[in-house]
Amino acid sequence: xxxxxxxxxxxxxxxxRRPTLLLGTIGAVAFFSVLISSLLFLMIDxxxxxxxxxxxxxxxxxSLSSGATQAFSSIGNLLGIIAxxxxxxxxxxxYSLGTLRNLLVRQPGRIxxxxxxxxxxxxxxxxxxxxxxxxxxxxxxxLAGGKDVDTALWFSADGRLExxxxxxxxxxxxxxxxxxxxxxxxxxxxxxxxxxxxxxWLLIVENIVGAVKSSTLEWLPGSQLATVAVGxxxxxxxxxxxxxxxxxxxxxxxxxxxxFTRRDVAN
Amino acid sequence: xxxxxIAVTDLSKKYDSGLAVSHTxxxxxxxxxxxxxxxxxxxKTTTIRMLLxxxxxxxxxxxxxxxxxxxxxxxxxQVGAMIEGPAFYPALSGAENLKVLATLGGFPIERVxxxxxxxxxxxxxxxxxxxxxxxxxxxxxxxxxxxxNPKLLILDEPTNGLDPEGIQEIRQLLRKLADEGTTVxxxxxxxxxxxxxxxxxxxxxxxxxxxxxxxxxxxxxQQPFMLxxxxxxxxxxxxxSIAESAGHKSHIRDGVAHIEGPAEWAGVLNKLAFDAGILLxxxxxxxxxxxxxxxxxxxxxx
Numbered sequence: 026x027x028x029x030x031x032x033x034x035x036x037x038x039x040x041x042r043r044p045t046l047l048l049g050t051i052g053a054v055a056f057f058s059v060l061i062s063s064l065l066f067l068m069i070d071x072x073x074x075x076x077x078x079x080x081x082x083x084x085x086x087x088s089l090s091s092g093a094t095q096a097f098s099s100i101g102n103l104l105g106i107i108a109x110x111x112x113x114x115x116x117x118x119x120y121s122l123g124t125l126r127n128l129l130v131r132q133p134g135r136i137x138x139x140x141x142x143x144x145x146x147x148x149x150x151x152x153x154x155x156x157x158x159x160x161x162x163x164x165x166x167x168l169a170g171g172k173d174v175d176t177a178l179w180f181s182a183d184g185r186l187e188x189x190x191x192x193x194x195x196x197x198x199x200x201x202x203x204x205x206x207x208x209x210x211x212x213x214x215x216x217x218x219x220x221x222x223x224x225x226w227l228l229i230v231e232n233i234v235g236a237v238k239s240s241t242l243e244w245l246p247g248s249q250l251a252t253v254a255v256g257x258x259x260x261x262x263x264x265x266x267x268x269x270x271x272x273x274x275x276x277x278x279x280x281x282x283x284x285f286t287r288r289d290v291a292n
Numbered sequence: 293x294x295x296x297x298i299a300v301t302d303l304s305k306k307y308d309s310g311l312a313v314s315h316t317x318x319x320x321x322x323x324x325x326x327x328x329x330x331x332x333x334x335x336k337t338t339t340i341r342m343l344l345x346x347x348x349x350x351x352x353x354x355x356x357x358x359x360x361x362x363x364x365x366x367x368x369x370q371v372g373a374m375i376e377g378p379a380f381y382p383a384l385s386g387a388e389n390l391k392v393l394a395t396l397g398g399f400p401i402e403r404v405x406x407x408x409x410x411x412x413x414x415x416x417x418x419x420x421x422x423x424x425x426x427x428x429x430x431x432x433x434x435x436x437x438x439x440x441n442p443k444l445l446i447l448d449e450p451t452n453g454l455d456p457e458g459i460q461e462i463r464q465l466l467r468k469l470a471d472e473g474t475t476v477x478x479x480x481x482x483x484x485x486x487x488x489x490x491x492x493x494x495x496x497x498x499x500x501x502x503x504x505x506x507x508x509x510x511x512x513x514q515q516p517f518m519l520x521x522x523x524x525x526x527x528x529x530x531x532x533s534i535a536e537s538a539g540h541k542s543h544i545r546d547g548v549a550h551i552e553g554p555a556e557w558a559g560v561l562n563k564l565a566f567d568a569g570i571l572l573x574x575x576x577x578x579x580x581x582x583x584x585x586x587x588x589x590x591x592x593x594x
Contacts, residue, residue, distance in 0.1 A: 028398075029398075032395055032396055032397070032398050033396060035395050036392045036393070036395040036396035039384075039388060039391055039392045039395060040381060040384065040392060043383055043384060043388075045383060046383075118381075122379055122380070122381065122382070123376070123377075123379030124379050124380060124381060126341075126344075126346055126375055126376075126379065127379060127380075127393060127436065128393075128396060129344075129345070129346055130344055130346075130368055130371070130373050130375075131368070131393050131396040131397040131439075132396050132397070133345050133364040133365045133368050134365055289341075289346065289347035289348065290341070290346040290347065291341070291346075291347060
């Protein structure tokens with residue numbers, strides 16, 4: 026059982042490590058990481074704010090032990106969207122290319138196939154998170170000096186704990202978005218449809234619904250995952266966001282697993 | 293009875309649109325090449341998918357290499373398959389695509405180079421799959437099917453897109469594999485090819501088996517026939533009428549009359565036609581062949 030899951034994992038990595046996918050994804054992660062951390066520090070004195078939706082993050086806030094991870098935690102949502110697209114495309118293409126039938130002939134245990142795929146994508150999400158952490162913290166450190174932000178507490182014991190906590194939260198959030206992408210891929214069996222629906226929901230539908238009735242943000246899945254990445258907000262607690270995200274992702278996985286294991290592979 | 297590679301009993305698959313495969317029964321002995329034929333939509337691919345555990349039967353049962361098809365994990369490690377043409381990742385090379393499947397199945401990675409050599413893709417193994425011609429894709433699909441060094445090889449239209457030389461190579465490869473003990477179950481529309489290489493035949497029509505058994509038994513049950521053309525095409529119907537009056541089944545296909553009867557009767561037919569004022573421009577006695585038999589049995593006349 027473990028051996029066959031490990032074989033699925035290594036077979037998946039042969040696909041995930043191809044330069045266009047791996048380097049392309051890391052390039053996108055690096056671009057957004059540099060952009061978000063640069064805007065945070067370069068617009069520190071802007072009256073329009075330097076954070077998400079015009080929020081002002083002051084020098085004093087950036088000088089706290091959590092200052093190093095301020096940019097990193099704000100990028101969680103974007104990492105999530107990237108993970109959703111990659112996971113959805115990788116899963117749905119098995120149907121659209123017809124390659125799922127080859128995989129199932131070589132590994133007829135459908136749950137093993139799904140678990141192995143999930144394991145490889147977890148590692149992919151971890152790499153994305155680590156790359157983003159290194160870049161955002163690095164860029165923040167370089168820019169902090171020029172903007173008179175004190176970094177003395179960033180790498181103290183408290184600062185290192187903040188980094189570890191944020192790394193875990195951003196990873197969980199990215200993984201949650203990715204799993205939703207994977208589930209959409211299984212449900213819709215088309216890369217374009219699953220990516221479109223996922224991105225449309227997270228970037229447009231949730232924002233419109235949230236703008237019309239802000240209390241719904243406490244229940245919408247994308248909002249919960251984004252809240253997990255930042256470790257909780259004033260309106261949504263971390264525990265609430267984490268448990269609700271876990272519930273959404275768990276339900277989605279159960280439905281997708283039931284479909285994947287029972288549905289005929291007819292293309 | 294010989295040991296069986298495939299045995300299906302009353303195997304059925306029903307969709308909302310109707311029965312795709314209906315109470316199918318056939319057996320394929322180990323170590324033989326078995327052709328699997330039928331018109332488009334006859335249920336060949338659906339049957340193959342059920343044998344490989346990709347879709348669930350709605351009725352009946354089946355065994356592959358002695359194991360029930362409801363437990364494909366017990367036999368698929370000894371089965372190679374190419375279903376409905378090759379399907380691979382376009383952005384990976386041919387070799388990488390095979391390595392994905394070798395890793396997944398737990399087969400030695402070194403086998404990939406051997407197989408690429410065997411199917412004539414050694415020089416293009418590092419090229420991306422999306423740059424391959426149809427024939428090269430087909431060869432890669434066959435290489436993938438051979439990865440497990442299979443006891444049973446199931447191929448759906450393996451010669452699609454291949455040139456005559458490629459078709460001959462595949463024919464020789466299948467013959468060699470069968471000689472080494474591999475059972476080959478192959479569907480193809482190239483009936484003349486199947487006739488050359490197959491010892492057994494399963495013929496489907498509208499989801500039902502119309503023949504399953506040794507190829508020779510099929511031919512033994514068929515009548516010899518003759519092909520007849522007339523100087524004036526409108527006289528063909530008269531020739532048919534003459535033949536049927538004499539008790540010989542006949543029909544017209546592609547502007548040629550197909551008349552059942554032994555070669556010795558050709559002279560009699562020629563005389564009867566001459567007496568009726570009809571000039572025959574072709575009168576060729578034929579032995580039963582797979583193509584003729586196929587059209588006869590499936591009723592799929594052009």
